[in-house]
Structure formats: structure tokens, C-alpha cells
Amino acid sequence: MHDGGVGAVANHPEPPVPSCELNRSCGIVMPPPHQVRFLRGCALPEQIPAEGLAEIAFVGRSNVGKSSLINALLGIKGLARVSRTPGKTQQINFFEVDRRFLLVDLPGYGFAQVPEAVRRGWGPLVEAYLGSRRSLRLVVFLLDFRRMPSPEDLQLQAWLSERRVPVRFVLTKADKLSRNQRKIQARKISEALNVGVEDLTHCSAVTKEGTRGLWAILRNALDKPPPSCLNTASR
Ligand SMILES: Nc1nc2c(ncn2[C@@H]2O[C@H](COP(=O)(O)OP(=O)(O)OP(=O)(O)O)[C@@H](O)[C@H]2O)c(=O)[nH]1
Numbered sequence: 001m002h003d004g005g006v007g008a009v010a011n012h013p014e015p016p017v018p019s020c021e022l023n024r025s026c027g028i029v030m031p032p033p034h035q036v037r038f039l040r041g042c043a044l045p046e047q048i049p050a051e052g053l054a055e056i057a058f059v060g061r062s063n064v065g066k067s068s069l070i071n072a073l074l075g076i077k078g079l080a081r082v083s084r085t086p087g088k089t090q091q092i093n094f095f096e097v098d099r100r101f102l103l104v105d106l107p108g109y110g111f112a113q114v115p116e117a118v119r120r121g122w123g124p125l126v127e128a129y130l131g132s133r134r135s136l137r138l139v140v141f142l143l144d145f146r147r148m149p150s151p152e153d154l155q156l157q158a159w160l161s162e163r164r165v166p167v168r169f170v171l172t173k174a175d176k177l178s179r180n181q182r183k184i185q186a187r188k189i190s191e192a193l194n195v196g197v198e199d200l201t202h203c204s205a206v207t208k209e210g211t212r213g214l215w216a217i218l219r220n221a222l223d224k225p226p227p228s229c230l231n232t233a234s235r
């Protein structure tokens with residue numbers, strides 16, 4: 001778990017109030033449009049906001065597509081800043097959705113080009129957030145569908161697993177692979193992670209493939225009570 005980057009995200013104006021149906025069980029509005037508000041960007045642990053609404057965090061190496069996936073899920077281009085240059089997101093960005101929950105865009109890891117000061121700050125910042133966040137319902141752990149998990153991915157997986165943080169693996173950039181390549185690659189990745197193929201979800205921020213299924217996973221996680229392992233009092 002190293003690296004990351006700092007970048008400013010502007011305050012985004014609120015789009016119009018959604019008109020789509022409310023989900024019956026938890027009142028969460030399902031696929032776009034959504035009312036989204038940029039809550040805060042944090043470059044230092046002390047800037048992390050107090051706990052409140054339920055949260056879903058997006059983690060993974062730089063350039064894997066975390067910010068793009070958040071934009072695709074919310075149907076708002078340019079909400080979370082996206083770049084071809086790894087290390088675009090260098091702070092933890094909190095987006096409040098429909099006044100009901102937060103999507104949290106974490107800085108990526110694994111790119112040597114990121115400034116040393118930022119890289120050194122990544123561990124304490126991300127650990128301060130992921131290590132004891134009771135409002136965290138799920139970590140969406142992104143992996144590039146075309147690549148094998150890196151040593152840093154596996155290190156983060158082990159770290160989250162030790163703390164029993166609920167994780168869902170999502171394979172990104174599915175649009176870059178054929179059906180056959182997907183099958184082969186999903187099997188290889190599942191073996192490397194030591195999880196079942198059925199525990200992997202794939203998606204594309206470009207074609208939006210898989211985003212509805214991912215919404216169902218997010219909704220399910222948001223419906224659940226906070227995992228007791230994240231109760232800081234018990235640690
Ligand atoms: N083809 C394709 N490209 C994608 C997809 N998702 C993201 N990208 C591209 O991958 C690059 C990185 O995307 P980001 O969303 O900025 O990645 P990130 O994980 O937020 O990166 P950091 O902020 O550096 O941690 C950009 O050029 C995106 O356009 C996808 O599903 N398909």
C-alpha cells in the first residue's frame with residue numbers, strides 16, 4: 001500500500017433533483033439521474049469528515065478507473081476528475097449522493113512517478129480512513145481486467161481482509177477484452193486473489209456495461225447494518 005497523489009476537485013454544482021423511482025427498501029435512488037454534491041477533498045488524515053451517512057469507497061491502483069467508474073455510476077461526466085496520467089486523484093474525495101450516502105474516491109497507488117511527498121502521505125491517509133470507519137459499508141476494489149493483481153493489490157487485499165472490511169472486487173475496462181479473453185482472465189485473477197470467479201464483477205465506464213449490476217451490489221451493501229468489525233470501540 002503505497003503511492004497516491006493530491007489533486008483539487010472543484011465544488012460541483014448540484015444537478016436537478018432526480019425524478020426517477022425510489023428503491024423501496026432503503027430509499028436509495030437507482031441508476032441516474034442522481035443529486036450529487038461534492039462534500040470534501042482530504043489530503044491529510046485530520047481533514048477526513050466526521051462519520052455520518054453510509055459510505056462506499058473505491059480503491060485500486062492509479063489509472064485503474066476509480067474516478068471514471070464513479071462518474072459512470074452517477075451518470076455525471078467530469079464529476080470525479082479523470083486522467084490518462086496516473087495519480088490524478090491525490091486526495092480522498094467524498095461525494096454525497098441523493099442526501100443518503102457517500103461515494104468515496106480514494107487516491108490510487110502503484111505509480112513511481114507520483115511525487116515522493118504524496119507517496120509517503122498515501123499510507124497514513126488511506127489507513128486513517130479505511131482502518132476504522134464505521135460508516136463504511138463496502139470497499140469496491142478495482143482491478144484492471146487486462147492485468148494480474150500487483151503485489152500492492154495483494155497487500156491491500158490482505159490488509160482489508162485482516163480488518164474484515166467488506167470488499168467487492170470489480171474488474172474494470174471490460175470493453176478492452178473479448179468474451180473469450182474475459183473468461184480466461186477472470187479465472188486467472190480469481191486464482192491470484194484466491195476468491196471464486198463468482199466473487200468478481202466486471203464493468204466498463206465507457207460502455208456502462210456492468211453498472212446496473214454494480215448498483216444492485218451497492219444498494220445491497222447500503223441496506224446492511226454497519227459491520228461490527230468496523231466498530232472502533234472493539235479494536
Ligand atoms: N477503455 C476504458 N478506459 C477507461 C475505463 N475506465 C477508465 N478508463 C480510462 O483510464 C484512465 C484512468 O481513469 P481514472 O478514472 O482517472 O483512473 P483512477 O483509478 O481514478 O486513477 P487515479 O486517480 O490516478 O488513481 C483514463 O484515461 C480513463 O479514460 C473503461 O472502463 N474503459
Ligand SMILES: [Mg+2]
Nearest residue numbers: 066067088089
Ligand atoms: Mg482518480
